[in-house]
Amino acid sequence: MSRLSLNARLALLFASIVTFCLAVVGTILFNALSRQIYAQDDLNIVLSARHLRRLAAEMDDLAAVREHQARLVSLVLGDAALALKIDSSDGTSLIDYDPPHLPLMNLAATPQNQRIVTEHLQRWISAEDVPMRGIATLATLRDGSAVKISVARSMQDRALMLEQYRSLIWMTEGSAVLIAIVLSLLLIRRALRPLQNIADSARGITPERLDARIDVQRAPTELHALAVSLNAMLLRLQQGFDRLWQSTTDLAHDLRTPIGNMRGASEVALTRVRSAPEYQALLVSNIEECDRVTRMIESVLFLARAESPHFALKRTTFDASEELHRIGEYFEGLAAEGGVDISIRGEARINAERELFRRAISNLLANALRFTPAGATIVITVTASSAGTSIAVQNAGTGIAPADVGKIFERFYRADASRTDSGMASGLGLAIVKTIMDLHGGRASVQSEVGGLTTFELYFPAPG
Amino acid sequence: MRLLVVEDEAKTREYLRKGLEESGFTVDIANNGLDGLHLALEENYDLVVLDVMLPALEGWDVIKRLRDKKNIPVLFLTARDQIEDRVRGLELGGDDYLIKPFAFVELLARIRTLLRRGPAREVEQISVGDLEIDVIRRRVRRAGVRVDLTPREFSLLQLLANRQGEVLSRTQIASYVWDMNFDSDTNVVEVAIRRLRAKIDDDHAVKLIHTIRGMGYVLEVGERG
Numbered sequence: 225m226s227r228l229s230l231n232a233r234l235a236l237l238f239a240s241i242v243t244f245c246l247a248v249v250g251t252i253l254f255n256a257l258s259r260q261i262y263a264q265d266d267l268n269i270v271l272s273a274r275h276l277r278r279l280a281a282e283m284d285d286l287a288a289v290r291e292h293q294a295r296l297v298s299l300v301l302g303d304a305a306l307a308l309k310i311d312s313s314d315g316t317s318l319i320d321y322d323p324p325h326l327p328l329m330n331l332a333a334t335p336q337n338q339r340i341v342t343e344h345l346q347r348w349i350s351a352e353d354v355p356m357r358g359i360a361t362l363a364t365l366r367d368g369s370a371v372k373i374s375v376a377r378s379m380q381d382r383a384l385m386l387e388q389y390r391s392l393i394w395m396t397e398g399s400a401v402l403i404a405i406v407l408s409l410l411l412i413r414r415a416l417r418p419l420q421n422i423a424d425s426a427r428g429i430t431p432e433r434l435d436a437r438i439d440v441q442r443a444p445t446e447l448h449a450l451a452v453s454l455n456a457m458l459l460r461l462q463q464g465f466d467r468l469w470q471s472t473t474d475l476a477h478d479l480r481t482p483i484g485n486m487r488g489a490s491e492v493a494l495t496r497v498r499s500a501p502e503y504q505a506l507l508v509s510n511i512e513e514c515d516r517v518t519r520m521i522e523s524v525l526f527l528a529r530a531e532s533p534h535f536a537l538k539r540t541t542f543d544a545s546e547e548l549h550r551i552g553e554y555f556e557g558l559a560a561e562g563g564v565d566i567s568i569r570g571e572a573r574i575n576a577e578r579e580l581f582r583r584a585i586s587n588l589l590a591n592a593l594r595f596t597p598a599g600a601t602i603v604i605t606v607t608a609s610s611a612g613t614s615i616a617v618q619n620a621g622t623g624i625a626p627a628d629v630g631k632i633f634e635r636f637y638r639a640d641a642s643r644t645d646s647g648m649a650s651g652l653g654l655a656i657v658k659t660i661m662d663l664h665g666g667r668a669s670v671q672s673e674v675g676g677l678t679t680f681e682l683y684f685p686a687p688g
Numbered sequence: 689m690r691l692l693v694v695e696d697e698a699k700t701r702e703y704l705r706k707g708l709e710e711s712g713f714t715v716d717i718a719n720n721g722l723d724g725l726h727l728a729l730e731e732n733y734d735l736v737v738l739d740v741m742l743p744a745l746e747g748w749d750v751i752k753r754l755r756d757k758k759n760i761p762v763l764f765l766t767a768r769d770q771i772e773d774r775v776r777g778l779e780l781g782g783d784d785y786l787i788k789p790f791a792f793v794e795l796l797a798r799i800r801t802l803l804r805r806g807p808a809r810e811v812e813q814i815s816v817g818d819l820e821i822d823v824i825r826r827r828v829r830r831a832g833v834r835v836d837l838t839p840r841e842f843s844l845l846q847l848l849a850n851r852q853g854e855v856l857s858r859t860q861i862a863s864y865v866w867d868m869n870f871d872s873d874t875n876v877v878e879v880a881i882r883r884l885r886a887k888i889d890d891d892h893a894v895k896l897i898h899t900i901r902g903m904g905y906v907l908e909v910g911e912r913g
Binding site for chain 2: 558
């Protein structure tokens with residue numbers, strides 16, 4: 225059933241409903257008709273029998289019965305299927321009127337003093353397989369002799385007629401069902417055309433043509449929500465593809481610099497014979513470039529892995545300030561060389577994956593150290609609330625231009641590519657921070673005024 | 689010490705052989721899994737360096753079959769660093785796991801650690817030339833004069849002294865001293881070494897902390913070529 229098309233399924237369903245309804249209606253009508261017909265015939269038989277008994281009662285003797293045959297028979301003349309038989313009590317046939325040639329059975333007779341009603345009717349099937357109905361009654365003539373009056377009717381004509389009715393009903397019903405199937409197929413196909421339109425639109429969407437959308441205006445109300453959510457999904461996919469494409473392109477571009485450096489420096493070195501220290505310097509420079517490439521690969525793989533649906537966070541609850549002091553210790557030498565102080569304020573426990581927390585804070589600090597002028601202080605503040613814990617890293621410096629604030633967490637985005645240490649920074653540090661925050665269900669944000677304070681804030685929501 | 693290097697990439701194989709031989713090991717090489725397994729079973733090696741992606745027989749299968757017969761240390765090399773791969777490698781009986789690209793000094797350090805076998809003995813007193821380190825009291829003297837170090841500077845010096853003569857990469861140092869197991873795009877280690885050197889070496893003619901350019905740092909008496 226599940227492999228049938230929606231179209232066929234609906235048509236079949238519709239046809240079953242039509243069949244069922246017609247069958248019920250047909251049965252009811254047929255039964256009503258046959259009841260009506262039989263009731264009429266039964267009444268005729270009963271009335272004839274009553275009449276005959278009353279007439280017989282007025283006869284003088286058995287001879288009179290024979291004499292008045294025409295009068296008696298006239299009572300059943302109206303219906304060619306009726307037969308009449310009057311017998312004397314010794315079994316002698318007085319009248320045997322039998323145009324339908326019925327072998328009248330020996331029917332049980334209703335006593336003469338009892339009123340004849342339809343309940344006395346007897347039904348049987350003759351030896352010739354003809355359905356019969358009949359009634360018999362006893363009557364007493366004036367001279368006291370008894371006769372038995374039998375009236376019977378062959379129901380063959382009725383059976384034949386009902387049989388024809390039945391066939392007619394079957395044929396009508398069959399055609400109606402066929403028409404219903406055909407019509408419903410056509411109508412359903414028509415009704416489902418909007419779905420086909422959506423399918424056609426979807427068929428046109430490929431990685432190269434992700435900007436195509438389903439026409440929501442043309443969709444009927446029932447399919448509106450579907451079209452809208454499909455379009456929303458397409459938009460998300462498009463953004464995902466764009467980001468992927470952008471990252472791949474950026475990565476390839478960023479790889480060009482170190483590889484170009486290695487190739488160029490090596491080629492220049494090979495153009496003439498150099499001294500050993502010159503060769504050594506070249507090799508060291510090449511190793512540095514390799515390290516750069518390795519760092520980029522590691523970062524890109526980290527991001528890819530973090531975005532994979534199989535990534536599982538290993539959360540623990542730990543003392544955030546203690547961890548911050550450890551990270552501060554790691555950077556203290558570097559900070560001291562740049563004449564920068566790192567100050568850590570506040571206390572809080574935090575629920576996060578420790579390694580990722582460390583990585584996010586380190587990236588922020590490394591970033592802050594890169595832009596903080598000598599003599600300034602980087603202030604790290606931990607604030608806890610019942611909803612979660614936030615960590616702010618604030619430093620004075622050149623600040624971030626408003627145009628860059630929105631893009632700063634994007635991959636390979638460098639606000640100032642011309643900086644001397646841009647070789648050290650992969651342009652992925654803040655993107656990693658954002659990804660780590662996304663993994664924790666938190667967020668990373670930045671506020672900055674040009675020439676003033678820049679604050680990065682990480683918010684870790686409390687678990688549960 | 690005899691090592692077997694099973695690696696299909698010619699350049700990698702060649703530099704591993706050369707580097708390990710120059711570090712004092714006897715090195716045999718195999719360029720596919722089948723040959724590697726055969727050699728490892730026939731000969732007596734102290735350690736096998738095994739690439740995971742190999743023609744003829746994968747690294748995983750090599751170690752499975754090898755482990756049925758022999759229990760020599762195996763160090764995996766691989767370009768794949770999914771956690772599952774790491775777990776699989778260790779479950780199958782690998783002793784350590786190194787992801788390509790790796791620093792050669794790190795490979796050397798891992799090999800030496802595996803060959804040492806068993807936990808390194810904690811020494812109470814380390815001396816290198818006229819440098820004396822009291823591990824228990826966490827005190828340092830150079831030529832009899834006390835040198836004041838911050839806790840992290842002490843950890844750094846202790847690490848270098850414990851592995852004296854061995855080149856340690858920046859990554860290794862960051863990991864051992866600060867437990868930072870990722871690259872933070874900064875020259876923190878370089879700065880830390882510079883500051884440690886200012887306290888240990890600057891006032892003395894004989895320098896103990898040496899920079900091996902492009903590779904890392906080493907603590908030893910005497911110059912390196």
